[in-house]
Amino acid sequence: MKGRQRGGAGMRLRGLVRKEFLQIVRDPSSIAIAFLLPIFLLVLFGYGVSLDADHVPLALVAEEPSVDTADFFASLEGSHYFAPRRMASMPAAEQALREGRVNGIVHLRADFAERLRRPDGAPIQVIVNGVDANTARLTLGYVQGAWGNWLARRAAAAGQEFATPVDLQPRVWFNSELKSRNYLVPGLVAIIMTLIGALLTALVMAREWERGTMEALLVTPASMTEVLLGKLIAYFVLGTGGMLLTVALAVFLFGVPLRGSFWLLWGCASLFLLGALGMGLTISTLARNQFVAGQVAILATFLPAFLLSGFIFDIDSMPAIVQAITHVIVARYFVAIVQTLFLAGDVWSVIVPNALAMLLLAAIFLGITWRRSRKRLE
Amino acid sequence: MWNRVIALIGKEFLALFKDPKSRVVLIVPPMIQLLVFGYAATFDLNHLPYALYDEDRGAAARELAAAFDGSPSFQRVATLTAQDQIAPLVDARRAMVVIHIGPRFGAELLAGRAAPLQAIVDGRNSNTALTALNYVRSVVDRYNLDWLAAHGQASPPARLETLAWFNPNLESRWFFIPGIIGMITLVITMLVTALSVAREREQGTFDQLLVTPLRPGEILLGKALPGFLIGVVEASVILLIATLWFRVPLLGSVLALYTGLALFLLSAVGAGLLISSLAATQQQGLLGAFLFMVPAVILSGFATPIANMPPAVQAITLIDPLRYFLVILRKVFLEGAGFEVLAPQLWPMAVIGVVSLGLASWLFRHRLY
Numbered sequence: 001m002k003g004r005q006r007g008g009a010g011m012r013l014r015g016l017v018r019k020e021f022l023q024i025v026r027d028p029s030s031i032a033i034a035f036l037l038p039i040f041l042l043v044l045f046g047y048g049v050s051l052d053a054d055h056v057p058l059a060l061v062a063e064e065p066s067v068d069t070a071d072f073f074a075s076l077e078g079s080h081y082f083a084p085r086r087m088a089s090m091p092a093a094e095q096a097l098r099e100g101r102v103n104g105i106v107h108l109r110a111d112f113a114e115r116l117r118r119p120d121g122a123p124i125q126v127i128v129n130g131v132d133a134n135t136a137r138l139t140l141g142y143v144q145g146a147w148g149n150w151l152a153r154r155a156a157a158a159g160q161e162f163a164t165p166v167d168l169q170p171r172v173w174f175n176s177e178l179k180s181r182n183y184l185v186p187g188l189v190a191i192i193m194t195l196i197g198a199l200l201t202a203l204v205m206a207r208e209w210e211r212g213t214m215e216a217l218l219v220t221p222a223s224m225t226e227v228l229l230g231k232l233i234a235y236f237v238l239g240t241g242g243m244l245l246t247v248a249l250a251v252f253l254f255g256v257p258l259r260g261s262f263w264l265l266w267g268c269a270s271l272f273l274l275g276a277l278g279m280g281l282t283i284s285t286l287a288r289n290q291f292v293a294g295q296v297a298i299l300a301t302f303l304p305a306f307l308l309s310g311f312i313f314d315i316d317s318m319p320a321i322v323q324a325i326t327h328v329i330v331a332r333y334f335v336a337i338v339q340t341l342f343l344a345g346d347v348w349s350v351i352v353p354n355a356l357a358m359l360l361l362a363a364i365f366l367g368i369t370w371r372r373s374r375k376r377l378e
Numbered sequence: 379m380w381n382r383v384i385a386l387i388g389k390e391f392l393a394l395f396k397d398p399k400s401r402v403v404l405i406v407p408p409m410i411q412l413l414v415f416g417y418a419a420t421f422d423l424n425h426l427p428y429a430l431y432d433e434d435r436g437a438a439a440r441e442l443a444a445a446f447d448g449s450p451s452f453q454r455v456a457t458l459t460a461q462d463q464i465a466p467l468v469d470a471r472r473a474m475v476v477i478h479i480g481p482r483f484g485a486e487l488l489a490g491r492a493a494p495l496q497a498i499v500d501g502r503n504s505n506t507a508l509t510a511l512n513y514v515r516s517v518v519d520r521y522n523l524d525w526l527a528a529h530g531q532a533s534p535p536a537r538l539e540t541l542a543w544f545n546p547n548l549e550s551r552w553f554f555i556p557g558i559i560g561m562i563t564l565v566i567t568m569l570v571t572a573l574s575v576a577r578e579r580e581q582g583t584f585d586q587l588l589v590t591p592l593r594p595g596e597i598l599l600g601k602a603l604p605g606f607l608i609g610v611v612e613a614s615v616i617l618l619i620a621t622l623w624f625r626v627p628l629l630g631s632v633l634a635l636y637t638g639l640a641l642f643l644l645s646a647v648g649a650g651l652l653i654s655s656l657a658a659t660q661q662q663g664l665l666g667a668f669l670f671m672v673p674a675v676i677l678s679g680f681a682t683p684i685a686n687m688p689p690a691v692q693a694i695t696l697i698d699p700l701r702y703f704l705v706i707l708r709k710v711f712l713e714g715a716g717f718e719v720l721a722p723q724l725w726p727m728a729v730i731g732v733v734s735l736g737l738a739s740w741l742f743r744h745r746l747y
Contacts, residue, residue: 029662037669044673048691049682051505072536097543098713112536122536130542131712133550134421134505135683140540141512151534164534165525166442167492168518170511173468175501183503195668203661290660291577292399295569298667299407302675303565307415312681314506316474317424322417336471339502349470 012222016230020204024238033199034242038192042246045188046254051180053138055083059093059102062086063110072124075150076106081142097129104128104139174343185256186338187311189246193269194305194331196242197276198283200235202297205284205373224373232277232366239273250342260341268337268351271358275330278365285372305331333357382592386600394570394604404569404608408562412616415562416624419554419681423509426451429473431458436484438525442495445521446477451513468500475499475510487525544712555626556707557680560700563613563639564646564674568667570605571650575742576663588742598739602647609643629714638706638720641727645699648734649674655741674700702727 024030060076062069077084085102087093093105107125115122126143128136148164175182208214217227247265250256258265283300287293307313308322309331315323326332333354340350395401428446432439446452455473458464467473478496486493497514501507526533545552578584587597617635621628628635653666677684677691678700684692695701702723709715 027659027661029659029665033665037665040669041672044691044694045676048677048687048694050686051682053683053686099719116535119533121533123539124536126538126540128540128542130545130548131553131708132683133542133545133548133553134509136542136545136548137421137512138508141508141515144515144538147536147538151536154535164492165487165522166495166518168515169494169496170514171496171498172501172504172507172511173498175504175507180504183501183505195672199664199668203664207661287399289397290580291573292397292403294573294660294664294667295400295403297664298565298569298572298671299403299411302668302672303411303415303561306675307418310503312505313419313421314423314503316427317420317422318418322414325414326418340471343502344469347469349466 012220013226013230013233016222016226017233020230020234024234030200030235030238033196034238035245037196037199038242038246039249041192041195042185042188042249043253046181046185046249049181049184049188051134051184053135053142054080056081056104056135056139056142057102058082058084058139059087059096059105060084061088061090061093061105062108062112063090064112066113068113068116069108071154072108072150073106075146075153076143079142079146082146094127097127100129103135104143106143181254182256182343183339184312185250185254186342187309187335189243189250189338190272190309190331190334191302191305191311192246193239193243193272193334194276194301196239197235197273198280198297198301200239201231201277201280202283202293202301203290204231204235205281205369206287206290206293207284209288210290225370228281228366228370228373231281232274235277236270236273239277240270243269243273256342258342259345261346264346264351265338265341268334268341268355268358271355271362272330272334272337275358275362275365278362278369279330281369282365282372285369304329308332309335311335327357328361330358330361333361379596382590383596383599383603386592386597387603390574390600390604393574394608404566405612408566408612408616409619411562412558412619413623415558416551416555416620419551419558421505421509421550423474423506423513424451425453426475426510426513427455427473428452428475428477429456429458429464429467430454430477430479431461431464432479433481434479434483438484438487438493439479442479442518442521443477445517449513449517452517464498468498471500471502473500474506475514477514490531551624552626552712553708554681555620555624556711557678557704559613559616559620560642560678560703560707561675561680562616563609563642563703564671564700566612567605567609567643567646568650568671570608571601571647572653572667572670573660573663574601574605575651575654575738576657576660579657580659584742594739594742597742598651598735601651602735605647605650606643609646610639613639613643626711628711630710631716634715634717634720635706635710637717638703638710638724638727641724641731642699642703642706644731645727645734648731648738649699651738652734652741655738674698677701678704680704696726697730699727699730 058076060073076082087096090107096102097105105127107127112122124147126140128139130136208217251258280297283296284293287296308326308329315326337351337354340347394404430443432443447454456467464476468476476498478498480494483493495518497511499507499511542548575584578587620626649670653670654663657663657666677695677698684695684701705723706720709719
């Protein structure tokens with residue numbers, strides 16, 4: 001498609017690529033985008049972002065402390081999931097919950113010890129702050145786990161066999177410790193590369209038009225295709241450097257296992273980079289002035305890639321219309337690929353369809369850029 | 379003085395709205411984004427694809443399978459007949475959960491022993507996996523209670539009664555939509571401010587502005603007010619969408635919410651103008667906008683709670699204005715908070731705003747090249 005006039009124009013193309021590189025070196029902000037931005041973002045997020053709630057502050061209230069209440073609380077206090085503190089009364093605990101000093105309350109009523117020995121059993125009241133529904137649900141899950149252990153321990157102490165009818169045995173594949181960093185860091189590789197790709201190119205076409213240097217380029221023998229190709233090659237090389245750096249950081253600094261093949265990752269990342277650069281060039285060509293191109297880049301890259309790519313929010317749970325919209329987000333395909341390549345390995349049934357989709361989107365974006373740039377000549 | 383400032387504001391609005399592309403970009407996408415993101419941002423799973431591998435096929439196993447099929451959270455995508463069908467299905471992400479009922483499941487149950495039930499979960503997204511596992515656990519728990527009741531066995535000596543304050547159904551959308559309001563407001567402010575001084579510097583018109591009788595403070599006011607006004611108007615519209623369309627309950631004081639909004643806009647406009655006045659070209663301004671915006675969003679506690687971050691990173695979040703605004707939004711919306719609870723969130727934003735605006739105004743004069 002693009003290689004139409006490549007044959008005899010090797011020298012012109014080399015000159016154009018050289019020009020782009022000179023421009024990159026003169027305004028070092030491009031180099032900062034390719035190399036500083038990934039380091040900065042990955043270190044910040046790699047250390048900063050975690051969904052694993054640890055040491056959840058919890059208030060423990062026993063209206064009438066006894067051996068039984070102490071026994072139950074000990075099962076919560078022994079868990080690293082909680083940072084429990086005992087409180088004397090419910091009003092104090094409710095106040096703490098309202099002020100956000102604790103995330104939840106475990107409340108044992110005065111008749112806890114007595115009802116424990118009755119056939120219908122004793123209620124244990126658990127109140128959580130539901131504003132952050134995800135943390136609330138995790139907290140409830142942890143309390144439930146501690147409760148189950150306590151029941152089993154109690155039954156064993158009484159010499160009975162603990163008989164929950166169905167004993168659930170979860171097996172988590174690919175990420176057995178359920179560390180959120182193991183899936184967030186590969187996802188971040190995709191988000192960061194979206195930003196690199198679009199930021200590098202979002203202004204370059206618009207800048208040439210705005211400063212009038214595009215007309216200067218067009219009176220040279222170089223064709224528009226060559227001008228575009230020159231830009232694409234230069235920024236592709238720069239973006240590949242950023243990509244390698246990001247992957248190296250993910251593997252060596254954060255210890256995320258890379259179970260798939262590195263070369264396959266490189267290949268998919270190159271396809272993705274073409275798509276991201278293509279999106280930047282499209283924005284740049286359509287906007288034609290840097291100010292609008294910059295605005296569109298801010299709007300169209302970060303938040304969509306962050307929210308609609310499956311990086312944190314599960315795409316299958318979104319309504320059908322929103323799912324349809326996610327198909328135009330290049331990052332969506334790459335997030336699926338990197339999460340699989342890092343954690344599961346070379347699963348072709350995931351990689352092939354997503355890679356094809358990225359190829360298609362890259363072709364569309366570059367096609368739009370090429371067509372719209374050509375029209376401007378007339 | 380005011381005549382000059384008003385003239386400058388008029389010029390800024392003209393620069394923003396004269397270009398039809400710019401006009402569309404500023405108005406349409408933020409509204410669409412709230413609608414799309416509002417639906418996208420949820421940790422609640424529905425129609426979770428699951429596969430059943432039932433080696434028992436007895437009555438008890440069928441009952442358990444029916445419990446999964448009857449739950450709105452699960453949707454059966456495959457029924458397996460052999461162990462080696464599990465891996466390809468999970469690898470290809472076609473099933474999130476595989477429920478494996480062993481051949482002796484019913485027999486163990488009837489004998490009064492614990493019957494093992496294996497649940498295989500795709501852990502590539504650990505948060506989805508945890509949520510899915512919780513859903514599986516709640517189906518199994520309900521099945522257990524029914525079984526005990528039906529077979530006249532003693533129930534456990536203690537049971538949990540759970541209750542969630544402020545969000546009884548634990549709808550994560552109620553948590554995320556106020557967060558999205560904050561993020562979109564930040565993005566709009568960045569759109570208006572981050573490139574504005576950089577553009578004038580690149581085109582050389584900023585030097586012209588500096589030789590007019592306008593003082594740096596007046597230039598600052600002229601540059602800051604449009605961003606502030608556009609921010610207030612657009613934030614109001616998205617607040618309306620959040621309450622009327624998404625029906626997120628707005629329980630607290632609207633006045634407190636707008637005080638928070640005003641201070642947040644002050645700090646965000648300050649950050650945007652600071653970036654813009656540091657940049658010599660629009661390319662640098664754009665880079666700066668991202669270098670501020672991306673960490674500001676990720677470290678704000680939007681999706682990942684600040685309490686889960688290591689202490690050093692928690693300290694960094696203290697200079698993130700969005701962090702404070704998100705707390706205000708969520709507390710006012712869901713907890714019905716008023717001024718008394720919000721004071722600790724309000725003054726840091728005021729400090730960030732004043733410092734960044736002051737620096738930006740100083741840079742107007744002292745960064746000339």
